[in-house]
Amino acid sequence: MINKIYDSMDAAVADISDGSSILFGGFGGAGVAYELILALHRQGAKNISAVSNNPGYHEEGIAKLIAYDRISKLTCSFPNAKDSYVFRQKFEEGKIDLELVPQGTLAERIRAGGSGIEAFFTPTGVGTEIAAGKEEREFNGIPCILEKAIRGDYAFIKAKKADRWGNLVYNKSGRNFNPAMAMAGKITIAEVDEIVEVGELDPETIVTPGIFVQRVVKRSGL
Structure with a gap:
């Protein structure tokens, strides 16, 4: 019987x-797997390559x-959001590297x-520092x-509901980067508000099919 449910956040991130490289879903504060992140903090893994909006x-x-x-x-x-002072401090101290990616390009790179899809051409960033060292070609007169x-290696996803097969339903704007990241993670871990029985989710509302999800864990809400 397929059952992807884990008993705790700590168990879901233990390995x-x-x-490791980790994709962190979310846009601002919406759709962020906060409890999984706290569990990872407790677990102690370091030298992580993170992808996040x-x-x-x-x-x-x-x-x-x-x-x-970490x-x-x-x-x-x-x-460089006003309240992202922790990142600014660590960046200025040389303790973290940054790869700046335009938002649409970031979404498309994850979707790819x-x-x-191994790579694609886009006009976004042409003529800026973002283009440094990248191959440039012209399509229909447009430089790309x-x-x-x-x-x-992992994707941390926040969803509203899941079943034990890993099918996911999102809550409005909480969807954001999560579905694309779920597809791009080798091991996708979903933090969810509610776990329901198989068959209870309306198939028309399932955005991320369980084939893309390896672990499901219910959040405590604390």
Whole structure:
């Protein structure tokens, strides 16, 4: 019987090793797997290559990992939000590397990673520092740069509901990067508000099929 449910957040992240690459879902504070991140902090893995739209706010979300020097490289679109002071401090101290990626390009690189597409050309970033060292070609008179797909050893996903097969339903804007990251992670771990029986989810509302999810754990809500 297929059953992807884990008893605890700690058990779900126990095998994550130093040097792992992790995709962290979320947009601002919406759709962030906060309890999985806290479990990873307790677990102690370090030298993580993280992919996230932003570096967390205050000391919440991945900002907590950054504060304790667990993340060595961050790939993101919006690193300089007012309340992302933890990242700014560590970056200025040279304790974390940054790969800045335009938001649409970040979404497409992740989507490509989950779809088996190794790279694609885009006009976004042409003529800027983002284009440095990247192949450039022209299509229909439009200069474009080559961007490579993004995949992760793990993906931390936040969803509203799941069943034991790993089918996921999201809550409105909490969806954001989560479905694409779920596809691009080798091992996708879903933190969910509720776990229901197989067959209770309306198939029309399932955004991420269970084939892309390896672990499901119910959040405590604390």
